[in-house]
Amino acid sequence: MAPSTAQMQFGVFRAVATLGDAVLLRVELLGRLVLFAIKALTSGFDLLPSQRAYIARVVRTQIYFTGCQAIGLVSWLGIAVGAVIIFYACSDVSALRSGEVSVRLLYLVAVKEVGPLVCALIIIARSGTAVASEIGSMQVNQEMDGLRAVGILPESFIVLPRVLGGVLSQFCLVVLFSAMAMAGGYLVALVYQPMTVSFFLACLADLLSVSDFVIFALKAIGTGCIVFTSACFFGLKVEKSSHEIPQCTTRAVVTAIGGVLFWCVFLSFVHLNFLSGGSL
């Protein structure tokens, strides 16, 4: 029997309501994450000099684990991505064999779009999971209560240095990835279109603009902030049991991936439509 009009309307209404609930939940989560990040970052203003020195030590440790230990992986990935882009472009499209076009393509794809995204995915896999599970374990082991009991706020002692160290590391890794991608791309481009380094750099300099740099920085800093805020937020959601740790880590990773993708797409859209006048 075919559904009546009332039944169909009810079905549509339920689908819209479900969709609305899902959107509202995500908006609420976004609001909580933003507030959490603001609280953690502003807690830095209340710190005494001795506390700043202690936090700086933790920031350095975080940079070592997130940034320094990922240098090799990010460098090789950067070289590989740059090389592959130029390899396929020059093999398939004869127009791209022009040196200027190759550099332009490399810049657009590897530096502006892929770099921040790939680096964010690397730090989600390497450090986001580590931070979420570390904080979750601290919760289970009642380390946060122990800190509060001796007058140390977890927002400034645990969250702030991880977010700061993570953001700085992500920014540096994105710059490194971009540089390596350009180097890898240049080496492969030499096979198809011999060009000097000075020509390559001159083409690159022509492409650079202030708006590009602003969007690049916003992508790098924003993605770092999303990954580490999400890791700390969900790590602190663990309450008493160790079985909550993998659950919260998974939620941190999924939220971070969604947030990073949204942020990168949003900034690219803004850049293309409002800052560069629709031209690449």
Next chain:
Amino acid sequence: MTETFSSLQMQAAELVSEQGRQLLAPTSLVIDRPGCYRISSAAGAGLSQVLKLMAGLVHPTTGSVRWGEKRVDDESFHRNARDRLAFSYVQRTGGLLANHSILTNTILPLVYHGWFSEKQALEMGQGYLQELGFIDEKDKLPAWSSAKACKLGLVLRSLIACPQYLILDEPFHGLHPEAAESLLKVIERHQSEKGLCVVILGTDDSRWDAKLRTKKIRLQNARFEMLFENGKGE
């Protein structure tokens, strides 16, 4: 400057767990300093949560908890480390930072709040560890240390900052009598020299708790009952 707090007051404070169980019916209680209070209850009555309530780590569902004239659910109060550290809470298990050694855990509040240089704090911490007989474990991480070192390190971390109130959740549970005796001596010294008020949770009536107790309180059916007041060594 640290304010001197002469009392810990619970004013019609009620505590309900997340599962909806009433752990503490609206209760008023004043714990004056100095002194020693031993609170007991049947196991699973939620007394650890009540101690956290006194320590300002959990907020009352209704009513208030005050340290002196200050409400402990006031966020700005917790940002003042000196005031916050006047009331120190030591949980039964865990609590030490897993990536810090026993010694650096012990001196953390002194170094973090900048009250002593790292060198001075290390000397002070080593002195305490020596006194309590676990100096050989000072550089070990908690996971590689004995249960005794973890327990004593946790109590010392609170005691080293010279609190006015020390709230201890079963401090002698699982401790060797010799270690408990040493800890007791340190606590007694802080009591007599610095006017420390000790609030101890002890579900078991061990002889160590008995040595310190002066006032005994029982949590029964989510209400406090003052059982008796007597001198040391009852």
